[in-house]
Amino acid sequence: MALIGGMxxxxxxxxxxxxxxxxxxxxMDFIVPMxxxxxxLVSPTSGTYYTQDPVxxxxxxxxxxxxxxxxxxxxxxxxxxxxxxxxxxxxxxIYFRNENASSTGYIMQLSEQVGDNYGSFDSSSDFTLTxxxxxxxxxxxxQDKDYFTANQVKVYYLGGGTDVTxxxxxxxxxxxxxxxxxxxDNRYYQTFWV
Amino acid sequence: MALIGGNxxxxxxxxxxxVYASNGGHDGxxxxxxxxxxxxxxxxxxTITLPxxxxxxxxxxxxxxxxxxxxxxxxxxxxxxxxxxxxxxMRRYDNGSAGWSASIxxxxxxxxxxxxxxxxxxxxxxxxxxxxxxxxxxxxxRCRIGGDYWNSNRIEVYYLGGSAESPxIGQGQSHxxxxxxxxxxxxx
Numbered sequence: 106m107a108l109i110g111g112m113x114x115x116x117x118x119x120x121x122x123x124x125x126x127x128x129x130x131x132x133m134d135f136i137v138p139m140x141x142x143x144x145x146l147v148s149p150t151s152g153t154y155y156t157q158d159p160v161x162x163x164x165x166x167x168x169x170x171x172x173x174x175x176x177x178x179x180x181x182x183x184x185x186x187x188x189x190x191x192x193x194x195x196x197x198x199i200y201f202r203n204e205n206a207s208s209t210g211y212i213m214q215l216s217e218q219v220g221d222n223y224g225s226f227d228s229s230s231d232f233t234l235t236x237x238x239x240x241x242x243x244x245x246x247x248q249d250k251d252y253f254t255a256n257q258v259k260v261y262y263l264g265g266g267t268d269v270t271x272x273x274x275x276x277x278x279x280x281x282x283x284x285x286x287x288x289x290d291n292r293y294y295q296t297f298w299v
Numbered sequence: 300m301a302l303i304g305g306n307x308x309x310x311x312x313x314x315x316x317x318v319y320a321s322n323g324g325h326d327g328x329x330x331x332x333x334x335x336x337x338x339x340x341x342x343x344x345x346t347i348t349l350p351x352x353x354x355x356x357x358x359x360x361x362x363x364x365x366x367x368x369x370x371x372x373x374x375x376x377x378x379x380x381x382x383x384x385x386x387x388x389m390r391r392y393d394n395g396s397a398g399w400s401a402s403i404x405x406x407x408x409x410x411x412x413x414x415x416x417x418x419x420x421x422x423x424x425x426x427x428x429x430x431x432x433x434x435x436x437x438x439x440x441r442c443r444i445g446g447d448y449w450n451s452n453r454i455e456v457y458y459l460g461g462s463a464e465s466p467x468i469g470q471g472q473s474h475x476x477x478x479x480x481x482x483x484x485x486x487x
Contacts, residue, residue: 143310159314159335167315167453176453178372178383199409201381203374206413213409215383262308264370264459265383269308272458273337295312296336299441 117181118260122248132247135260137181138268139202139242140173145271158297160274168267175204179266180215183246185232185258192222197263198234200244210239232258309458311369312337316444316452332427334443337456339367339388341438363399365390365438367461373418373428373444373454380417382410382425385459390438401435418445428454 118135146169149155156162168174178201186193197215212234237245246258270276274294316333341363350357367388374381385407393400410418410425419426427445444454 138308146310146313159316162315163313163453163455165315168310168313168455176374176376176381177455178374178381180370180383180459199383201374201383201411203379203381203411203413204376205379211381211411213383213411215407215409264308264457265372265455266308269310269457271310271313273310273312294338295314298333298335 115262116259117262118246118258120246120258122256130247132245133258134237134243134245136241136243137179137200137262138266139177139179139200141268142171142173143169143267143269143271145269145276147276154297160295169271174267175202175207177202177265177267180263181234182261182263183232183234183258184261185248186220187223187256189256190223193220194218194222195220196234199265200236200242202239202242206239208239210236210242212236212244310455311339311458312442312454312456314442314444314454332443332445334441336433336439336441339365339369339438339440341365341390361392363390363392365461367438368459369461370457370459371428371430371442371454372457373425375414375417375452377452378414378416378418380410380412380414382408382418382427384408384425384428386430388430388438388440390435399435401432401438403430403432403440 117137118133120131120133122131146160146164148164148169149158149161152158163169166175168177178199181198181200182195183198184193184195194217196217198212199215200210200212202210232246232248235245235247237243246260248256248258312335314333314335349360352358368385369388370383370385372381372383384405386403387406388401388403390399390401392398408424412418412420415421417425427443429443431441431443433439433441442454442456444452
């Protein structure tokens, strides 16, 4: 059953180094949705000063930019666990892209919770999250080693990004695999600049 | 395509202010604060069947009481940087004369000042965006993003979770399969 999963909290990436008997670092790359245009965001095409409309501007030059947004942010949650020197921790991260840092991007930690850790479990260095290729929004999870630290990692999508459904004014039905139309309700519209 | 959107990624408002709106239809001069309003979903949770027995703890449940967990991502391009804030917005009804009441609280933030003057400068939290309550009965929220030059000039408002218009999957659900089927006939 995936009832809750059917709505929220998909796992973007998961890996285990349980069988990494060489006791060497292990890493995994994955790509997050930060560059795809939001096709449910449609530009206004008429009305007074519509080219200054915030939704119009967002469509032309912001999050709805057809060639891909130049800046975006995504929230990820990472749960890492260890089974020998046992322990677990959960961290939330924000990955930013900005056109002024197009070659780098940056990742910031939002929060951390540490679980029931054995004394020798290293909760500070059991994994790292870095940007492997900002141009493709490719991230890298890297573990120190198997055995003494965490050896299973799951990465959850928690919000943000670009491959999302826009439900505000000028929003249209989503399309494509896994899409689900949010009921658009014009009571929840967004105003012009006020 | 909205693959992530199909799994809960919801964008409820967005804006970009790189072009100064010279028509006077907003508050602020060039470089001043710009603002727009958006509305949060406060419709009844129609997947809940309220019991007829007053002994049931779900009786008298008011579906209009809602909490909304949202995030804002604002970014600037001149004095550049990025800012992520998370907010909790709660709404209740006062049985006295006050009627609907709502509160807005910021619960988390991370900021990266690529330029030291981005979003208020310094090392503290970002000056923008701000969210203020315009109308509790409709949960109309006003978002100010600062000017289009020194601060943020793009913003996205994401819905992260909460109770309004969310499907009930526990006891009392009226149609638990509501909007949940993924049809594999449709593929890309």
